[in-house]
Amino acid sequence: MNVNFQTAAAGERNQVNGVPVAKPEDTILGKDDFLKLLIHQLQNQDPLDPMDDREFIAQMAQFSSLEQLTNMNANIQQFTQQQEHTSLVQLSGLIGKQVNWYRIIEDDNGFEERHYSENEVTAVRRNESGELQVQLDTGRWVDSRQLTEVALKSEPSEGDDE
Structure with a gap:
């Protein structure tokens, strides 16, 4: 199965002369984009040749790891901002x-x-x-x-x- 990652992940785009143009933030895939790709892949798989269970579990594990890393990054950024504020107050x-x-x-x-x-x-x-x-x-x-x-x-x- 072929999935066009650019089209599936880009979401809404601006158009110049009728041609879609990616916004800068569209060049980075986020966790929602990966989930959309997985759903798209599952919906368009061949019913006579479904996705291998191991491959599906591996993709779900990767998605789970990505989500945990994203959450950890957000927490670290919040902690850093609090530390900067605390340093100024001190x-x-x-x-x-x-x-x-x-x-x-x-x-x-x-x-x-x-x-x-x-x-x-x-x-x-x-x-x-x-x-x-x-x-x-x-x-x-x-x-x-x-x-x-x-x-x-x-x-x-x-x-x-x-």
């Missing part, structure tokens, strides 16, 4: 605290050196690349991986006012 706990951080500067000989500074954190964000950053009291944004130490902001003691 980083917001640094607002108002003193942090030590470093930046790498190239010296006159071309060697990289770490220069350390201390500032107060005023804001946090996730940049366009998805990296977590903190804003310092100077207005500078620093990657959170450049932080080396966190401390409470030192309050002036009562004797300092005199």
Whole structure:
């Protein structure tokens, strides 16, 4: 039996000059497409020469594996999004605290050196690349991986006012 996978899996298509044109998302077969193909194959099989039981069981096992992998992928994506949100919320706990951080500067000989500074954190964000950053009291944004130490902001003691 011949099955036209393009036609069976593509679903609705746009047409240009009467010719069907596949949309980009049509090029990837999903679990619904595989199920449609299996049903199409069963409906169009030769009644005098039906599908072998072992072949049918193997196809069902593959379909079951595909569905489980699809569900696992969706769960991993959801977990990743939750972790990204949690990381940002946890980083917001640094607002108002003193942090030590470093930046790498190239010296006159071309060697990289770490220069350390201390500032107060005023804001946090996730940049366009998805990296977590903190804003310092100077207005500078620093990657959170450049932080080396966190401390409470030192309050002036009562004797300092005199």
